[in-house]
Amino acid sequence: MSKKDNGLKSERILDVAEELFAMHGFDGVTMRQISSGANVDVALASYHFGKKLDVFYAVFNRRAELLGNTRREVLRSSLQAASGEPQTLEQIIEAFLLPLKFAQESGDPGWKNYMALLAYVMTSPVWSKTLMENNFDKHVAEFIKALKVIFPKSKEEDLHWCYHYVSGALALTLAQTGRIDRLSGGKCHSSDFETAYQRMIPFMAAGFRAVCEK
Structure with a gap:
C-alpha cells in the first residue's frame, strides 16, 4: 500500500x-x-x-490547533485594524465565535461534526480538563486582556463569569441538539450557524455591558 x-x-x-x-x-x-x-x-x-482513546485524541487535536490559532489571529488582527482606535467589544466577540463562521463557510462538512464534538468536550468535566486545557484554554488570557481594555473598571471575576456564559451559549449552539427546532415549531434550526452567529454577537455584547459596565 x-x-x-x-x-x-x-x-x-x-x-x-x-x-x-x-x-x-x-x-x-x-x-x-x-x-x-x-x-x-x-x-x-x-x-x-x-486504541480508541488514541483515535479520540487524534480526532480532537486534528482541527484544534488550527481553530485555536486562527481565533487568536482574528483577535489580534482586529486590534491592529483599529489603527489606534480602541478595539470594539463586538470585534472581540466575533473572534471568539469564529467556530460558527468556520462551520458555516467551510466546504468541509466535517467542521460541523467537529463543532458538535467540541461542544461535547467543553461540557464534560473529564474531557474539558484533558483536551480544552491543552488546546484552547491557553488562549483565554488574551481574550480577558482584550476585555479589560473595554471594561477597565470591571472586576476580573465579572469578566471571567461573562466569558463562562458566552462559552456555554457557544457550546449549546455548536452541539446542534435540535431542541430549538422543536421548541420553535421549526422556525429556528440548530444547524443554521449563520443566523445563530448574527444574533449571538449583539446578545453577548449586551450581556457583557450589563454586567461589566457597573
Whole structure:
C-alpha cells in the first residue's frame, strides 16, 4: 500500500470517527464501528492510531490547533485594524465565535461534526480538563486582556463569569441538539450557524455591558 493510500485511509478513519464521536460521545462508539464506517479492517485502524482513546485524541487535536490559532489571529488582527482606535467589544466577540463562521463557510462538512464534538468536550468535566486545557484554554488570557481594555473598571471575576456564559451559549449552539427546532415549531434550526452567529454577537455584547459596565 502506498503512502498516499495510507494517508487517505487515515483521514477517512478520522472523518468517520469524528462523526460518530460527535453523535454518540466517546463511550458510545467502538473501534469496530469506526473501522466499518471507514471500510477498513479493525486491525488497520488500530495500526494507524492505536486504541480508541488514541483515535479520540487524534480526532480532537486534528482541527484544534488550527481553530485555536486562527481565533487568536482574528483577535489580534482586529486590534491592529483599529489603527489606534480602541478595539470594539463586538470585534472581540466575533473572534471568539469564529467556530460558527468556520462551520458555516467551510466546504468541509466535517467542521460541523467537529463543532458538535467540541461542544461535547467543553461540557464534560473529564474531557474539558484533558483536551480544552491543552488546546484552547491557553488562549483565554488574551481574550480577558482584550476585555479589560473595554471594561477597565470591571472586576476580573465579572469578566471571567461573562466569558463562562458566552462559552456555554457557544457550546449549546455548536452541539446542534435540535431542541430549538422543536421548541420553535421549526422556525429556528440548530444547524443554521449563520443566523445563530448574527444574533449571538449583539446578545453577548449586551450581556457583557450589563454586567461589566457597573
